[in-house]
Amino acid sequence: MRSNYRNNIDDALSIIGYGRWQIPFFALTFLIHCLVPIHMMGSTLLSVPLPFRCFSSTAVPLEATSLLNSTSQPPAGTYDSECGAARQNVSMPASTLRKTDLSSCSYVQYDHSVFPSTVVSEFNLVCERSLLRPLFQMVMSLGALFGAPLGGVISDKYGRKRIIIGGTVVNMIAVAMIASCPWYEAVLFSRCLVGLTAGFFVLPSYSLAQETTPPRFRSQIGMLIGLGFSLGIIVLAGEAFLVRHWRHLQLTAASLLLIIIPLACFVEESPRWLSQMGRRQEAADTLKRAARRNGIAITPELVEMLEKLIAEDENSDDVLAEGRGNEKPLLRFRNLFDKCRSYFRYPGLRRILCVTPFIWYLQTLLYLGILLNANNFTSNNPFVYVALSGVMDFIAISLTTPIAVRVGRRCLSMALYLISGTLLLLDIAIPAEMKRLKWVFVMTAFLLCAASYQVQFIYTPELFPTVIRSRGFGFVNGTGSLGLLTAPLITDLLVQEVWWSVNVVCGLAGIISSLLVSLLPETRNLPLPETLQDVEKRLLNTRN
Known part of the structure; x- marks a missing residue:
């Protein structure tokens, strides 16, 4: 039988601890996060508008x-x-x-x-063709918009490891196309493919790292993984300073794929996913190998947990456990639609599905809105600007890590969003002559926003049960990509009409996000929910 709420895998991982077995999972996810900046914000250095x-x-x-x-x-x-x-x-x-x-x-x-060649200079994206320049960034965001939820669906069906390997291989091919295509249209197609495939390995790798980590270490590991993104931004600035040609920079920054792909082939599949797919013997064998690699003796207590895992009733009543047959495409789509609709029969999951997409959209809008507007307070030097962004992100994560261990994710997120949004609104009242004070307000708001962003990368996956964790995380992350598309419209177009529009929009985004987080349950020191029923039990426990 299933354990009441505390599941056997979490108990087994608690005994196994964190050691040599988890290091490849951490290294893979950390390197993937180091790779993300060249895709997410590479346009800052690749498509620089030259005089x-x-x-x-x-x-x-x-x-x-x-x-x-x-x-x-x-x-x-x-x-x-x-x-x-x-x-x-x-x-x-x-x-x-x-x-x-x-x-x-x-x-x-x-x-x-400064730059011997950029996307703008090579394809003459000036004058009447200047409207084509933002497409270099927007098509990547558009690809990520569809790639994140699609990657989650494929990851839940075929496993974390397979989708990571496939996504990184195709991503490497797309990067090579960007660096070699002589036509701007082909470059845009390749950028869209990069964004699409990034969703196939960024979120599944994070789920893989979290699902193999004991509960008491998840906060620390999640935050340390986030430092990979900050470090990647700083390294990208250094690479761009040394490699000025945009095509060479694209290849240099994406060369991490040559390490990531072999490492992805080396790691094991998530025992949680194996268990949910009915492959419980394989999951138990994987946990045994983990114990041996971490130097943990196979105690009777651990053997008993693994035996319970193998003996669990495979006739799960989870909606995703049904209908994995070879249906026709139309019938498969209809079944998928019925499953998605059935999620809303569960009050706990319904609340999560309705609230988290708006939080991710608003927080992405807040993060990118401040990031684009922060250039007015830092430097026109693109290398300093990118490096400074990474340093601020690094500081934000480092400060948040010890706090997140002692304070709940929910309360911490609410405070960070609320203060960040309030600072942006107060910045409007500061006279333009007091530039240093305005700089402090905006940069502090950015630090808090960056910290809250990292908390959400831990908090959101913990809200979803294992059976739909990847696709749920992919869905809400995909809605966050809408923020990537919306932010430039505010910072580039709306601000020309109303000078305080960025502060108001981003400030309200932070305050509204804080209110929305208050509707979600706390997950600190709780085992990851395995089934939809576990999510409902957590809601009942929260109410009680």
């Missing part, structure tokens, strides 16, 4: 064609980045002058003093 100047066809000197490959650069101040210019009597060398198909800029000359 340029335009020439009409009549204004280009005849000798310009012989100077196209010249390395001499005119003074930076001569690049006005204005379209439709009709310069006459050009006397200086037309270094790196390029002919375009733009009506307002027949010939263009870029300032390559």
